[in-house]
Amino acid sequence: MATKTVHVAVGVIKQDDKVFLTKRLADSHQGGKWEFPGGKVEQDETVHQALARELKEEVAIEILTCMPLMQINHDYGDKKVRLEVFIVEHFSGEAKALEGQQSAWVKLAALSQLTFPTANQAIITKLAELYC
Template identity: 60%
Template sequence: MSTKEVHVAVGVVINNGQIFLTKRLDNVHQGGKWEFPGGKVEHGESVYGALYRELQEEIAIDTLSCIPLIKISHDYGDKCVLLDVYIVNNYQGEPQAQEGQEEGWYALEELQALDFPKANDAIVEAVISWFKENRVE
């Protein structure tokens, strides 16, 4: 590992068979790439607590419940991340990017054409599998 691992809570926000994504601002790590919303788990905070807080801050929704999807550890060389990923299909509010970034709802078949950070490749595959297993359309 190149540096200390950053623990991140990630939400795959779904509605009517679509997934809500935001685009990372150009001036941040992996800037200009699409991502599933979420953020850093703070010291002493649970992953669910971090997910709830980050989704409130980033996209203005209240997570009512979520389903664990996958955990991914990835080393970018300049940064290591541990992604704790959850399907968020029970929430209040309408997701809307709060930090000036692009946003959008995407169909499952559109995901593989988007430019994600490398660590997100496994998330995309897990989301596709989850949709198929749960017959989400």
């Protein structure tokens, strides 16, 4: 049976030289690793709608503007993902984890010291090229 691809909207929430990260819960896919907040795009919504909904639900912010950064297709073996990644620098609210997970504002230069799901490595590389 073919593995279904999970379509995910991802927000790189950025302020100055830091980005907001959340840590995946231990019992989830890729559990215990840091990630950029976001979530699945539902059937009846656009990527922008999904990103706005997920960031509101997960980290309590409202996107004012966002800018496309990149698309990533990755096969974990047990799951395939297609990430559509956006830079979110203009938002209202105070970013905080709402789903019981750990969260932190991390300096862009320190991202390479944290453990992320493999699909996120390209995001970290791209951010280093743009901002470091």
